Amino acid sequence: MTAEASDVPVAATPQVAVNRAGRFLFWAGIGLLVLWVLVPIWFLFVNALSAPAEVTGFPKRFWPSFDLASVQFFWNFQGVTAALWNSVKVAVLTMILAIGMGAPAGYALSRFDFPGKEFFRVLVIMTRAFPLPLLALPLAVMFIRTGLDDTVLGLALVHAMLALPFAVLITFSLFSGIPVELEEAAWTLGCTRLQAFTKVVLPLALPGIMASAVFAFVISWNEVFAAAVLTIENRTLTAFLLQSLNVSPLPLKFAGGAALVLPALIFIFAVRKYLFAMWGIANR
């Protein structure tokens, strides 16, 4: 009953037919799922790369005319460039905050045994059982009192809260994957703890840390609810698009959607090697 049975040299038995049908199902399944993921994205880009008249026209063509009028319209629309720039600023700040606080915690969890370690780990995992975007509601009030309302930093702090649990768990699994013996060897050769970290551990962990930084960037780049609650003048791209959904024309929506999707495609491609390693251990 296994795939390996197909090398049995008896032709045209029911077994072979079953295997052939299985093989067909296998590739048909893969083909369908690939289309299921890619075709909707293709449609979005067809819209983004067609002239506004084509976007609202009917019936549609299924390939783009490579007319950049929609993109230009989006780019020149009041507030779009500012929103894009805000999105980038918030995401970069989020990345720095999340990794700056998460990586030391991840390192501590992977290298030391100390009272309270398990407590902290459970705490971090527990935050995932809470709908974090809701934090934006009370923080809106807190930020008005402290002057952080409607600022890039204020939103970045909330996004950092969303990204921090992931940063801690991912860097924890990263550092756990680097043998402690390497560090100990560096100590015996006269390195201080800090030197051993920067000269031995960091170079090994850096690609993974970059990957989790990219992950933090994507979390912030994509976040809608908190961004829409906490920003009024300094909107990010997601908040801008959400707030103008019922007034903006279709070409603007689709060009905006494409602008949101494109960096995501690139970022996921950049971290694809780490996606599974990150989740494998972060699970436990």
Place this chain on the structure above:
Amino acid sequence: MARALPYLLLLPASLFLLVFFFYPFGLVVVESMTRGGEWTTENFTRMTGHWKFSTAFWNTIWLTAIVVPVQLIMALTMASLVQKLKTGRSGLLYIFAIPLGISDLAAGLVWLAIFEQSGFLNSILHAFGIIDRPQLFLGYQSLWVIFLAVVLAEIWRATAIMMVIIVAGMGLIPKEYNEAAEVFGASRWQRFTKVTLPLLRPSLQTALILRILMAFEVFAVVVALGGTTLPVLMGETFQWQFQLQDRGVAAAYAMVILGLSVAFSLVVLRLLHVPKGARI
């Protein structure tokens, strides 16, 4: 010094959690139960008294109940297909993982391109000669189509996160278990249900909890596809906070979402409990 080092390393993250997690959640709880500085249940009665509450509540529950099981099956299928592939695995995994990087708002816009009146669904139906004039799919007269569009968009967007967690989990299961089962004559299906699935429980836990929570937070997809025609809990929270400027009721909604999230997380943990000795 050496003894204090781990605590120093944990300090920034701990302080941050304290200020931006525990404190604000305390505030939400207090805010939902007070009005003008006095303890009251008025926020909750106002919330449940509003005609949109039960619709929003049941829409959210139904969305979750339909989307999550479908996604679980799809994610398991994707992961099993990928496991069997000999070449081109990483390419296929990348394609399957793409929606992981796509925000709910963008996913809503992607499916809007398909379902809007001059969209691709109408164009496809037209090309096959099924209709001769574009149909209005996302109008308030056809709520179920909006619901269906949201279901499809959610399945499309958020299956990737479950797939990634499950693939990672399958990678951790030692091959020997499956081989042993094969030696004893277990069929492929038996091996999947009797070996792979039970060993996958920790990953299934993580995947289901993350996904169910995301489902309760569904917001931008719905707004992009249906505006406020199809109320959901998170959308109502946003409405009360922003349009109606009533933070107390918004906080009450937040408590409902929080309650659902915690309750369902506990249910999943209980259902898929892995005894300490049974872990790989």
